[in-house]
Amino acid sequence: MEQLIYNLKEQIIERLNLSDTKPSDIDSDAPLFGDGLGLDSIDALEIIVLLQQAYGIKITNAEEGKKAMKSVKTLADYITEKQG
Amino acid sequence: MDLYINGTFSISAFESLQKQMADNTGTFTCIEPDYKQIIDPRLLRRMSRIMRMGLASAIKTLEVANVQTPQAVITATGLGCLDDTGNFLVKMCDPENRMMNPTAFIQSIHNTVGGQIAMHLKSNCYNNTFTQDVLSFEHALLDTIMLLEEGAVESVLLGGIDELTELKHELSSRLNKAQKESAGYYGQGEGSAFFSISAVPSPVKLETLILSQDAKQTDITDYISNQLDLTENTLIFTGKCGGNRDEAYKHIEEIIKPTATIEYKKYCGDYPTSSSFAVWLACVVLQQKVIFTVMPQPKQIIIYHAYPYRPHTLIHLSVC
Numbered sequence: 001m002e003q004l005i006y007n008l009k010e011q012i013i014e015r016l017n018l019s020d021t022k023p024s025d026i027d028s029d030a031p032l033f034g035d036g037l038g039l040d041s042i043d044a045l046e047i048i049v050l051l052q053q054a055y056g057i058k059i060t061n062a063e064e065g066k067k068a069m070k071s072v073k074t075l076a077d078y079i080t081e082k083q084g
Numbered sequence: 085m086d087l088y089i090n091g092t093f094s095i096s097a098f099e100s101l102q103k104q105m106a107d108n109t110g111t112f113t114c115i116e117p118d119y120k121q122i123i124d125p126r127l128l129r130r131m132s133r134i135m136r137m138g139l140a141s142a143i144k145t146l147e148v149a150n151v152q153t154p155q156a157v158i159t160a161t162g163l164g165c166l167d168d169t170g171n172f173l174v175k176m177c178d179p180e181n182r183m184m185n186p187t188a189f190i191q192s193i194h195n196t197v198g199g200q201i202a203m204h205l206k207s208n209c210y211n212n213t214f215t216q217d218v219l220s221f222e223h224a225l226l227d228t229i230m231l232l233e234e235g236a237v238e239s240v241l242l243g244g245i246d247e248l249t250e251l252k253h254e255l256s257s258r259l260n261k262a263q264k265e266s267a268g269y270y271g272q273g274e275g276s277a278f279f280s281i282s283a284v285p286s287p288v289k290l291e292t293l294i295l296s297q298d299a300k301q302t303d304i305t306d307y308i309s310n311q312l313d314l315t316e317n318t319l320i321f322t323g324k325c326g327g328n329r330d331e332a333y334k335h336i337e338e339i340i341k342p343t344a345t346i347e348y349k350k351y352c353g354d355y356p357t358s359s360s361f362a363v364w365l366a367c368v369v370l371q372q373k374v375i376f377t378v379m380p381q382p383k384q385i386i387i388y389h390a391y392p393y394r395p396h397t398l399i400h401l402s403v404c
Binding site: 038053 | 184
């Protein structure tokens with residue numbers, strides 16, 4: 001799980017061009033949107049594309065996606081559950 | 085109505101009139117400022133180079149002109165947000181790729197820079213982007229003049245912007261464009277130049293813009309012959325690029341000689357909206373921020389732009 005969380009942080013940094021951010025700067029439990037990393041709706045789309053391209057996971061249910069994308073930790077849990 | 089350029093800012097390859105600007109690849113790449121000093125870093129991360137160049141130039145121009153919010157934003161670009169367009173199209177051509185990244189798609193349209201400026205200013209004023217290849221800037225300038233003269237608005241933020249990307253290089257090579265140019269071709273370039281224009285008097289006056297309507301450029305030659313005094317410390321900027329296309333200037337050279345002439349693409353390279361760079365250079369020369377040592381300080385500058393089989397254009401600026 002720790003490795004997956006680290007990989008996710010690296011992928012988010014690269015995909016969302018967070019050039020001044022290191023994986024260690026991202027709190028795994030902090031909200032991705034709003035206060036935490038301050039991401040927005042276009043970033044949400046980028047993360048949806050990332051999940052499909054890197055993990056083969058397609059989010060079809062909006063509510064499920066909303067829950068999954070609360071933080072890096074919930075995203076990793078979602079991936080683990082879907083791949084399990 | 086008399087119109088004036090109240091403020092201008094440019095990001096280009098230009099450093100000084102004495103320096104060769106092309107890099108060792110024969111291209112003219114912009115010397116870019118530290119964008120974090122001009123644009124909110126949180127917004128920067130998603131912006132491509134052309135968006136950074138455009139928005140930074142727009143912000144600095146409004147600062148120089150001391151204008152909070154212009155009543156119209158008019159941008160010109162020949163090729164638009166080329167980097168994002170290239171990214172999007174290359175990924176679309178990959179049969180393995182079933183999902184497209186949204187950012188490149190959203191930002192690949194030609195009016196992205198105009199839209200970003202509007203969002204930055206929180207302004208829903210008139211916002212238009214002109215994309216007519218090498219005449220994009222001239223059409224945007226024409227719209228600016230018409231809006232101001234009709235009294236529809238009192239101030240316009242006008243800009244011309246194009247970027248040079250690896251994809252453009254590659255495609256140009258495939259089309260054998262480089263081979264078609266003669267050995268003296270100055271090279272491809274890029275740049276962003278913005279202007280705040282209104283009827284409020286300023287040192288630089290926008291005298292006229294002519295987009296020639298006939299093959300013999302009659303309206304331009306008439307203007308030069310009958311309405312201009314070329315002996316009056318005049319400098320002429322031509323858009324000659326050192327290539328085969330320069331044949332288009334032959335006719336006008338007979339009329340303007342022996343007036344002092346500068347080929348402005350030696351300083352910025354060849355790109356669709358390079359005439360916006362010429363207007364910026366004319367503004368700084370007229371205000372003596374850049375000095376030509378070879379001639380007396382000009383009182384007026386004529387920018388002449390000619391491409392084969394396209395309307396020729398003339399922009400006349402003077403110092404007040």
